[in-house]
Amino acid sequence: MxxxxxxxxxxxxxxxxxxxxxxxxxxxxxxxxxxxxxGDASLLPSALIGKEVPPFALPPVEGLADRPGFTDADLRRGGVTLVNVFASWCVPCHQEHGLFMRLSKDPALQQLGVRIAGIAYKDEPANIRRFLGQDGDPYAMIGADRSGRVAIDWGVYGVPETFIVKGDGAIAYRFVGPISEEAYEGTLLPEIRKAAQPQP
CATH class of the missing domain: 1.20.5 (Single alpha-helices involved in coiled-coils or other helix-helix interfaces)
Incomplete structure (x- = not known):
């Protein structure tokens, strides 16, 4: 014992x-x-800032005949492109959508050649069409990322995320999460104008 x-x-x-x-x-x-x-999730760092967009090719969303899909080559044709990763099932995407509609109609940004491209993340074509039909379509082109593979290559954590891409295809800025009115005026617009400036 x-x-x-x-x-x-x-x-x-x-x-x-x-x-x-x-x-x-x-x-x-x-x-x-x-x-x-x-801290602010929108300040998450990105290894791609200052680098060229990763190679990709996204088909158009089925049923959106007037909106082509796009590739990385389309982002190297001059002018600034906002690449917005969104989904119809994402509530914050609906919340920020009005700001993208406003941005797409801004005459000063149109004069700078700014356009908006959408990456529809893991979404059904019918749901995307319904979303854009109800809330408006600010996109010059929309690629269907049904598997989410392209978003992963961009380093996306979740939707929504927005990237500002310079005319040479280099990623200038990344915003994580939904864009608020404050972020639109205080962050996004200044970053777009900065990216649109001619390189020395």
Missing amino acids: KPTSELRSLERRRSRLLYAPLVLFAALVGLFFIRLFS
Whole structure:
């Protein structure tokens, strides 16, 4: 028979082992909340800033005959392009959509040659058509990314995300999450104008 002191020591070790998963879980939850509230998601860094867009070719959305799909080559033909990754099932995409409609009709941006391209992320053609039919279509071209592969190559975390691409195909800016009125006026428009400036 083991001495009492050894039995107590054994019980203490067992109780520590019982609580270890709980402590680990609590630490993971704490880390999650720290990351969740550690700042503005739109400021997430992107390894692609300053680099050319990744190679891709997206077909058009079925049933949108007047909106072609597009490739990386289409983003190297001069002028600034906003590439908006969206989906009809994404509530924040509906919230920011009015700002893209306004942007598409802005005479000053039209004069600069700014256009908007959409990447329809993991969405059904009928749902995309319904979304654009109800809320308006600001896109000069829309590519159907049914598998989500192209969005992954762009480093997209989730929809919506918006990229500003210079006329030579280099990514100038990335905005993560829905664009608010404040972000539209204070961030997006200045970044578009900066990207549209001639290179020295």
